[in-house]
Amino acid sequence: MEHPNKAEAHHTHDHAGAKNELTRNERLVHTVLEGADGPLGAYAILDAVREAGMRSPPQVYRALERLQQRGLAHRIERLNAFVACRRDECDGTATIFAICENCGCAREFADGTFDGFVTDWMRDNSFAMRLSRCELVGLCLACQPPS
Numbered sequence: 747m748e749h750p751n752k753a754e755a756h757h758t759h760d761h762a763g764a765k766n767e768l769t770r771n772e773r774l775v776h777t778v779l780e781g782a783d784g785p786l787g788a789y790a791i792l793d794a795v796r797e798a799g800m801r802s803p804p805q806v807y808r809a810l811e812r813l814q815q816r817g818l819a820h821r822i823e824r825l826n827a828f829v830a831c832r833r834d835e836c837d838g839t840a841t842i843f844a845i846c847e848n849c850g851c852a853r854e855f856a857d858g859t860f861d862g863f864v865t866d867w868m869r870d871n872s873f874a875m876r877l878s879r880c881e882l883v884g885l886c887l888a889c890q891p892p893s
């Protein structure tokens with residue numbers, strides 16, 4: 747089913763639908779990300795898919811690009827690494843990560859109040875935003891020293 751416009755397509759976004767459209771390479775990369783304990787760098791991903799026949803970095807980067815466009819994976823700038831999205835309603839355009847600088851885990855979440863604040867600011871300041879990505883850096887519960 748085709749949606750008449752992009753806005754509506756975003757509105758009805760779901761991961762199951764997006765997964766059905768993946769190519770073999772995209773599926774391979776997505777499976778690796780889904781099975782990982784935390785964010786993975788591009789070369790770790792390349793290592794993991796090499797046996798399945800994906801040998802060139804551009805193939806991996808292309809697959810990562812498409813997965814991000816579909817909201818199935820995100821790039822975490824701080825770590826220069828990628829994670830599978832685990833929020834089914836996420837379309838990849840507005841995401842917050844809580845990143846632990848000790849163990850490197852990254853928890854994804856979203857917040858309607860925060861999104862509303864950002865949307866208002868964009869409108870008031872005539873900024874055409876493409877992506878909202880907030881990275882919170884600190885220590886996860888497991889890595890905090892006992893108090």
Ligand SMILES: [Zn+2]
Pocket residue numbers: 817820831832833836837838841854
């Ligand atoms: Zn997401």
Ligand SMILES: [Zn+2]
Pocket residue numbers: 846847848849850851885886887888889
């Ligand atoms: Zn940690």
